[in-house]
Amino acid sequence: MTTTTGRMKTGAVTHEFDHAADAYDRLVGANPGYHRDLRTSVRRLRLPGRGEGLRLLDLGCGTGASTAALAEAAPRARIVAVDASQGMLDAARSKVWPHGVEFHRARAETLTPEWVAERLGGPADAVFAAYLIRNVPDPDALLSAVSAVLRPGGRVALHEYSVADSVSARAVWTAVCWGVVIPSGRALTGRADLFRYLWRSVVEFDGARALLARMRAAGLESVAGAPLPGWQYGITHTFVGARPGGRW
Numbered sequence: 001m002t003t004t005t006g007r008m009k010t011g012a013v014t015h016e017f018d019h020a021a022d023a024y025d026r027l028v029g030a031n032p033g034y035h036r037d038l039r040t041s042v043r044r045l046r047l048p049g050r051g052e053g054l055r056l057l058d059l060g061c062g063t064g065a066s067t068a069a070l071a072e073a074a075p076r077a078r079i080v081a082v083d084a085s086q087g088m089l090d091a092a093r094s095k096v097w098p099h100g101v102e103f104h105r106a107r108a109e110t111l112t113p114e115w116v117a118e119r120l121g122g123p124a125d126a127v128f129a130a131y132l133i134r135n136v137p138d139p140d141a142l143l144s145a146v147s148a149v150l151r152p153g154g155r156v157a158l159h160e161y162s163v164a165d166s167v168s169a170r171a172v173w174t175a176v177c178w179g180v181v182i183p184s185g186r187a188l189t190g191r192a193d194l195f196r197y198l199w200r201s202v203v204e205f206d207g208a209r210a211l212l213a214r215m216r217a218a219g220l221e222s223v224a225g226a227p228l229p230g231w232q233y234g235i236t237h238t239f240v241g242a243r244p245g246g247r248w
């Protein structure tokens with residue numbers, strides 16, 4: 001990780017997300033498959049019974065795109081969505097949500113079982129974290145926190161860019177960022193820092209093998225990665241795992 005990227009993750013990236021919050025939905029709406037791929041990753045959690053009786057966490061919920069994917073798959077669940085950026089949370093809260101969905105401001109890696117139990121009424125049955133883990137300064141601390149807030153047998157799905165294991169994925173990612181994402185981000189938000197950071201943070205992030213190893217080291221079992229289709233094939237992935245010790 002370069003110093004610049006590391007410094008961004010300890011705080012500046014939150015200010016950049018605050019600044020980009022109003023344009024965020026337009027930006028991701030221009031990305032073909034963005035919402036479809038979130039729904040696919042949520043399906044990989046295999047949530048039963050339309051979520052009846054389930055307690056779910058959406059970490060790094062942003063403006064609520066990932067929360068909407070969770071709520072669609074599990075409309076009867078209780079969902080606590082968490083983000084560090086007030087601007088992103090304000091945008092999420094301005095939308096209409098089913099009963100049972102709540103938003104809270106917190107850094108995901110600092111969540112404790114007590115904090116979660118207070119808001120969800122018990123440990124989480126499942127955790128979804130879309131485009132979060134690459135943004136935290138200590139991914140192992142995040143995975144430990146996730147493991148600790150899950151009930152035994154509870155599942156996690158990380159939806160994330162990972163290109164380090166593939167030369168062609170890195171090349172496509174770089175071309176898309178410098179050809180489309182950075183210019184569009186600058187045009188819509190008036191600055192490019194967040195979008196240059198996006199490019200660099202993905203290039204520097206774990207390959208799939210390294211991330212799966214981190215998940216195992218955090219005590220998760222049945223870990224596996226699966227690709228997503230379209231131009232993002234080999235770039236965006238779902239990584240699933242479960243806390244040992246229980247069943248659904």
Ligand SMILES: C[S@@+](CC[C@H](N)C(=O)[O-])C[C@H]1O[C@@H](n2cnc3c(N)ncnc32)[C@H](O)[C@@H]1O
Nearest residue numbers: 017060061062065066083084085107108130131
């Ligand atoms: C790329 S956005 C993704 C938002 C949403 N999950 C989605 O799929 O559209 C990443 C989000 O993670 C949040 N974030 C970054 N670091 C965080 C942290 N340590 N704790 C909580 N949220 C964080 C950012 O504020 C931002 O809203």
